[in-house]
Amino acid sequence: MAKRIIAIGGEPASGKTTLMKKVMRNYAPLKNFTYGLVRGTYNLKHNLYFIGIYDDSTFSGTDKLSMAVQPHFFKLIDKLQDATIVFEGDRLFNQSLFDKYTCDIIVVEANKETLHKRHEKRADNQSEKFKKAKKTKIANIIAKNKVTLMPNNTEKESENLYKTILKNINS
Numbered sequence: 001m002a003k004r005i006i007a008i009g010g011e012p013a014s015g016k017t018t019l020m021k022k023v024m025r026n027y028a029p030l031k032n033f034t035y036g037l038v039r040g041t042y043n044l045k046h047n048l049y050f051i052g053i054y055d056d057s058t059f060s061g062t063d064k065l066s067m068a069v070q071p072h073f074f075k076l077i078d079k080l081q082d083a084t085i086v087f088e089g090d091r092l093f094n095q096s097l098f099d100k101y102t103c104d105i106i107v108v109e110a111n112k113e114t115l116h117k118r119h120e121k122r123a124d125n126q127s128e129k130f131k132k133a134k135k136t137k138i139a140n141i142i143a144k145n146k147v148t149l150m151p152n153n154t155e156k157e158s159e160n161l162y163k164t165i166l167k168n169i170n171s
Contacts, residue, residue, distance in 0.1 A: 005077065005101055006086045006168050009093035010108035011135050012126055013118035015152040015161075016088040017054070017061045019108065023086070023165050024050050035079075036072030039065060040087075048169065049080065051087035058122045062089035070094065077101060084169055090134065098145050104168055105147045107138060108161065114153045 010016050024030060027048055030041035040051040051073065053064035062069075069091050077085065087093075098105065110118070119126070141147065150164060151157045 003077070003080060003082060004084045005097075005103040006084065006106065006165070007093055007097070007103045008086070008088035008106045008108060008165070009090075009138055009141065010152075011110070011115060011138060012124070012131055013115045013122070014108040014110045015118070015158065016108050017059075017063075019152070019158070019161060019165065020050065020052070020061055020086070020088045021054055022162055023169070024054065026166060035076045037066045037069045038072045038076050046169075047083045049083055049085045051085065051092065052089065058124060062087055062091040062093075065091045067091065070096070073097075074100065086165075086169060090137075093141070095141055095144060098141065105141070105145055106161075106165070106168070107142060107147050107149050108152045109149055110152050 008016055008020065024041065027043040027046060027050075030043055030050065033040055033042055033049075038051060039053050040049055041054070042049045051065075052061035054060050055064075057064075073092055074097075097103065142149070148164075150161045152161050
């Protein structure tokens with residue numbers, strides 16, 4: 001088994017964190033770890049690492065990590081041998097990572113109506129400027145890399161996305 005990085009990105013409210021929480025339940029029990037500014041959980045049996053702090057708050061996952069986490073994440077990647085590393089979200093989903101490491105990149109997509117409903121449901125206060133910047137960042141990554149695009153608007157699409165992530169982890 002070789003080192004593998006599965007990077008899940010997408011616009012705010014596309015369903016990344018919800019998806020990650022569901023995926024992580026398949027590998028319980030998980031143990032917490034800290035490596036510099038990196039926080040996460042792991043399952044040693046599967047040599048599987050999930051990056052981020054997952055709790056019941058609206059913004060969990062990598063959103064809970066420091067903005068300065070990326071250099072620590074690079075050191076962790078270099079340290080881990082024969083591991084699968086899975087993460088979602090902004091803090092780490094950057095072109096600088098994809099320029100340095102080979103990653104399986106999955107972009108979660110939701111249509112404008114679905115995104116709007118999810119933003120309202122979670123009552124977030126993300127500005128239009130912020131959301132537009134994230135959309136541009138994702139578009140640039142899609143343009144520059146080999147990316148798997150996965151829709152996440154319906155329960156069926158969500159289930160398909162979930163199964164795809166599990167298949168990627170277990171392959």
